[in-house]
Amino acid sequence: MDSLSCDLLIVGAGSGGLSVAAGAAQMGADVILLEGHEMGGDCLNYGCVPSKALIAAAARAQAMRGAGTYGIAPVAPQVDYAVAKDHVQEVIAQIAPMDSVERFEGFGVRVIRDFGAFVSETEMEAGGYRISARRIVLATGSSPFVPPIDGLETVPYLTNETLWQLREQPAHLLIIGGGPIGMEMAQAHVRLGSKVTVIEGAKALGRDDPEAAALVIDRLRSEGVEIVEDAKVTAVREGITVEVEDGRSFTGSHLLVAVGRRANTERLNLDAAGIQTTRTGIKVDDRLRTSNRRVYAIGDVAGGMQFTHLAGYHAGLIVRSAVLGLPAKAKTDHIPRATYTQPELAQIGLTEAEAQQRHGDALEVARFDFHHNDRLIAERQTAGFIKAMVVKGKPVGVTIVGAQAGELVNLWSLVIANGLKMSAVSNMVSPYPTVGEINKRVAGAYFTPKLFENETVKKVVRLVQRWLP
Numbered sequence: 027m028d029s030l031s032c033d034l035l036i037v038g039a040g041s042g043g044l045s046v047a048a049g050a051a052q053m054g055a056d057v058i059l060l061e062g063h064e065m066g067g068d069c070l071n072y073g074c075v076p077s078k079a080l081i082a083a084a085a086r087a088q089a090m091r092g093a094g095t096y097g098i099a100p101v102a103p104q105v106d107y108a109v110a111k112d113h114v115q116e117v118i119a120q121i122a123p124m125d126s127v128e129r130f131e132g133f134g135v136r137v138i139r140d141f142g143a144f145v146s147e148t149e150m151e152a153g154g155y156r157i158s159a160r161r162i163v164l165a166t167g168s169s170p171f172v173p174p175i176d177g178l179e180t181v182p183y184l185t186n187e188t189l190w191q192l193r194e195q196p197a198h199l200l201i202i203g204g205g206p207i208g209m210e211m212a213q214a215h216v217r218l219g220s221k222v223t224v225i226e227g228a229k230a231l232g233r234d235d236p237e238a239a240a241l242v243i244d245r246l247r248s249e250g251v252e253i254v255e256d257a258k259v260t261a262v263r264e265g266i267t268v269e270v271e272d273g274r275s276f277t278g279s280h281l282l283v284a285v286g287r288r289a290n291t292e293r294l295n296l297d298a299a300g301i302q303t304t305r306t307g308i309k310v311d312d313r314l315r316t317s318n319r320r321v322y323a324i325g326d327v328a329g330g331m332q333f334t335h336l337a338g339y340h341a342g343l344i345v346r347s348a349v350l351g352l353p354a355k356a357k358t359d360h361i362p363r364a365t366y367t368q369p370e371l372a373q374i375g376l377t378e379a380e381a382q383q384r385h386g387d388a389l390e391v392a393r394f395d396f397h398h399n400d401r402l403i404a405e406r407q408t409a410g411f412i413k414a415m416v417v418k419g420k421p422v423g424v425t426i427v428g429a430q431a432g433e434l435v436n437l438w439s440l441v442i443a444n445g446l447k448m449s450a451v452s453n454m455v456s457p458y459p460t461v462g463e464i465n466k467r468v469a470g471a472y473f474t475p476k477l478f479e480n481e482t483v484k485k486v487v488r489l490v491q492r493w494l495p
């Protein structure tokens with residue numbers, strides 16, 4: 027077996043691994059990148075990109091149904107599901123060159139198309155090579171968790187890895203799990219003309235602010251999605267029938283399993299490197315180091331939040347620490363998340379309930395409802411609100427539900443990442459009429475009681491007015 031050595035060995039060419047490889051190689055490090063499956067990982071091939079492409083197709087279909095409000099004759103869209111899936115594949119193909127072997131070889135990265143496994147604390151084997159590295163970055167991502175439900179293996183169920191290949195339109199799609207995957211795919215499919223039932227063991231979108239989640243759930247229901255909560259699936263029978271703990275059962279033509287993720291650790295032979303795991307992934311400290319000090323873990327496999335932008339953020343920290351030798355600690359308070367249903371649901375930092383628990387009486391909550399935004403009135407998309415959780419003038423969390431919530435939350439990452447106050451947001455001037463004004467208006471809502479319901483301010487104003495020439 028041939029030997030190779032490098033400064034940085036990166037395992038996994040997905041959102042996290044590719045970002046580390048690009049940064050490290052372009053800064054002069056000697057980098058080897060291992061990928062056992064598809065370049066681009068889950069996000070490009072089975073996750074964010076195909077799901078958002080299908081959501082875009084579904085939004086067009088929905089717009090046709092709702093055109094009457096704007097004076098345009100509404101039509102029932104004629105959906106060709108297989109062609110919608112072609113669109114999904116075209117979108118993937120358009121982005122794929124950015125994640126390709128050729129592009130990374132152009133940066134000077136040596137790409138080996140194989141799964142890597144540890145053979146010692148500092149060496150891995152892949153592609154017929156024994157590779158030793160000064161530092162190793164594990165960016166192996168996660169896979170769909172398939173729970174041990176009785177009978178599940180006897181039916182042809184779908185996961186986020188197989189859904190994109192399905193070309194026949196599901197007549198009735200059953201979805202187990204009302205998390206982000208379940209809810210995004212439920213709305214996309216009902217809009218594309220399938221009947222959809224979501225069977226959720228607890229509460230749909232249960233990690234989110236309940237009031238914000240309710241707005242999304244109500245909208246999906248009004249579009250025809252059947253959402254069944256407190257319905258833990260215990261068995262699946264041919265047909266396809268899904269059975270719930272309390273005796274209810276649901277029959278459909280297709281079944282999507284979306285009940286969470288499991289970290290991709292099994293091929294790595296972590297024991298050979300003395301690397302410990304937790305229930306959710308590889309155990310890391312706040313510098314993303316594993317229990318083997320020369321090995322880092324980033325992105326989904328690190329067992330925390332699971333988002334492409336988090337993997338990208340982790341990658342930046344690794345370039346800082348493993349490439350430049352600078353200290354870099356991972357924080358989570360400025361990491362947003364967004365679920366791309368319509369209305370969208372975005373969160374950064376603490377929800378109101380979490381902030382109340384952590385900060386008690388010091389918490390102030392400012393709120394602005396979307397139906398006061400003139401642009402959204404013009405667009406007729408006024409369902410939604412923003413809530414900012416503020417402690418001593420600084421936001422500690424923001425919840426946004428409504429049109430473009432995922433875009434609106436960007437600003438709050440800037441604010442929280444840089445420790446800015448609400449005054450920084452209220453100082454901003456937004457062009458009128460934009461949806462982005464909502465962010466300024468919630469800052470305004472925070473200051474309104476302080477300025478307009480304040481006796482001291484009123485006294486000062488009366489005094490100034492008396493003396494002004």
Ligand SMILES: Cc1cc2nc3c(=O)[nH]c(=O)nc-3n(C[C@H](O)[C@H](O)[C@H](O)COP(=O)(O)OP(=O)(O)OC[C@H]3O[C@@H](n4cnc5c(N)ncnc54)[C@H](O)[C@@H]3O)c2cc1C
Nearest residue numbers: 038040041042062067068073141142167325326332333334
């Ligand atoms: C349906 C769906 C929709 C999503 N939508 C969004 C979204 O809208 N926004 C968002 O931010 N996130 C979204 N996500 C989450 C996002 O896809 C992940 O958080 C992100 O891909 C994680 O990046 P990663 O680098 O950790 O892993 P990945 O991108 O999955 O990359 C890991 C790579 O490692 C490879 N690998 C595994 N083991 C080995 C080994 N031993 N040797 C070599 N290679 C190995 C895998 O083949 C894979 O290519 C979505 C996920 C799903 C499933």
Ligand SMILES: NC(=O)c1ccc[n+]([C@@H]2O[C@H](COP(=O)([O-])OP(=O)(O)OC[C@H]3O[C@@H](n4cnc5c(N)ncnc54)[C@H](O)[C@@H]3O)[C@@H](O)[C@H]2O)c1
Nearest residue numbers: 203204205206207226227228258259284285286332364365
């Ligand atoms: N827009 C985005 O950023 C986006 C979109 C999709 C996925 N993702 C990422 O992918 C991850 C996984 O998403 P997900 O939706 O698969 O997982 P999830 O863990 O967020 O939700 C799974 C849901 O399934 C339910 N469940 C579990 N077992 C069940 C059973 N036996 N019967 C019925 N319900 C059951 C859970 O109560 C939970 O609500 C997300 O946490 C997120 O990090 C992100």
